[in-house]
Amino acid sequence: MRRVFGAAFTMAATVAVGLSWATIGNAACGKVSIAEMNWASASLMANVDKIILESGYGCEVELVAGDTMPTFTSMNEKGAPDVAPELWANAVAVPLKKATDEKRLIVANKGPITGLGEGWWISPYTAKKHNLKTVDDILKRPDLFPYSEDKTKGAFVGCPAGWGCQLANANLFRANEMEKKGWVLVDPGSAAGLDASLNKSLTRGENWFGYYWSPTTLIGKHNMFKVDFGVPFGGKDNWDNCIVKPEKDCANPKKSAWTKSEVNTIVTSNFKKNASVALDYIANRAYPGSIMNKMLVFMAEQKAQGKDAAFEFLEKHGAVWEKWVSPDVAKKVKSSL
Numbered sequence: 014m015r016r017v018f019g020a021a022f023t024m025a026a027t028v029a030v031g032l033s034w035a036t037i038g039n040a041a042c043g044k045v046s047i048a049e050m051n052w053a054s055a056s057l058m059a060n061v062d063k064i065i066l067e068s069g070y071g072c073e074v075e076l077v078a079g080d081t082m083p084t085f086t087s088m089n090e091k092g093a094p095d096v097a098p099e100l101w102a103n104a105v106a107v108p109l110k111k112a113t114d115e116k117r118l119i120v121a122n123k124g125p126i127t128g129l130g131e132g133w134w135i136s137p138y139t140a141k142k143h144n145l146k147t148v149d150d151i152l153k154r155p156d157l158f159p160y161s162e163d164k165t166k167g168a169f170v171g172c173p174a175g176w177g178c179q180l181a182n183a184n185l186f187r188a189n190e191m192e193k194k195g196w197v198l199v200d201p202g203s204a205a206g207l208d209a210s211l212n213k214s215l216t217r218g219e220n221w222f223g224y225y226w227s228p229t230t231l232i233g234k235h236n237m238f239k240v241d242f243g244v245p246f247g248g249k250d251n252w253d254n255c256i257v258k259p260e261k262d263c264a265n266p267k268k269s270a271w272t273k274s275e276v277n278t279i280v281t282s283n284f285k286k287n288a289s290v291a292l293d294y295i296a297n298r299a300y301p302g303s304i305m306n307k308m309l310v311f312m313a314e315q316k317a318q319g320k321d322a323a324f325e326f327l328e329k330h331g332a333v334w335e336k337w338v339s340p341d342v343a344k345k346v347k348s349s350l
Contacts, residue, residue, distance in 0.1 A: 042072035046094035048079030055099035056319030068349035069342035081177040095284040104177020122278035128302025140238040147243035155195040170223030188266040228302040230309040242270040298337040
């Protein structure tokens with residue numbers, strides 16, 4: 014009887030200690046809002062962050078819908094959301110530097126995904142059949158990429174409105190005098206529209222020319238050919254102070270290769286202050302490009318949302334993510350799956 018009571022007392026004490034630690038963990042982390050961007054890799058990352066921060070660090074996490082420019086503006090001006098897991102920083106280089114200099118925002122991770130790259134792409138069979146190696150080679154052949162609403166013109170598919178790359182593509186379109194050369198800059202309307210444009214054309218064996226990035230499901234699926242701009246990078250002044258600006262602020266864009274892709278995880282000063290216990294995790298996590306491609310293929314084939322993909326990643330790729338956290342945190346996360 015005394016042994017039973019002792020065991021019960023020990024169990025109660027253990028539970029009490031556990032609850033005490035949970036309370037401390039929650040107090041140490043508190044409420045966190047994370048931007049869930051509207052493309053697959055960013056949605057996956059946001060949901061993985063949510064699970065790990067909640068299960069491993071006792072945070073109370075809310076996911077909020079996001080996109081590159083609106084999310085950055087909100088974080089910079091309003092201090093929310095707290096975390097942008099996958100911010101393509103090229104489009105906001107100047108204001109981001111100002112925000113970090115003034116300590117409103119922190120670049121918590123300079124490379125959360127490896128093997129990244131933005132640019133202009135065509136299919137490998139188009140490149141080989143017509144010996145197209147550079148942008149100039151392609152611009153001489155608008156006939157190969159007929160615009161659906163005017164077959165006499167070539168279609169170059171840019172970025173949807175609201176994406177940072179929309180401005181860069183529009184200004185490079187002007188820098189290369191593409192309108193004079195018989196081209197139309199096509200707005201695909203949405204992420205789904207951009208994907209459909211590329212996938213539909215290549216599945217049918219048609220030619221396609223436009224903006225995309227890697228690692229992504231479609232680049233891997235179709236083994237896309239990244240086009241050489243034929244000129245070197247035109248310098249940070251041209252890029253940061255013109256190419257990524259609205260047309261009214263970029264009167265004379267110069268030709269340029271696409272700038273080196275910089276993807277960061279950005280957090281607010283409030284996150285550093287209130288959830289500093291989780292900063293090491295944010296700083297340590299890096300998805301290998303090959304693993305990210307596998308996850309993106311999984312999401313596409315299974316029609317999986319970010320939450321489902323996050324559980325799939327955590328269950329199948331412990332060898333990757335367990336290195337990002339302490340053994341104690343890893344144990345908590347695994348027990349929650």
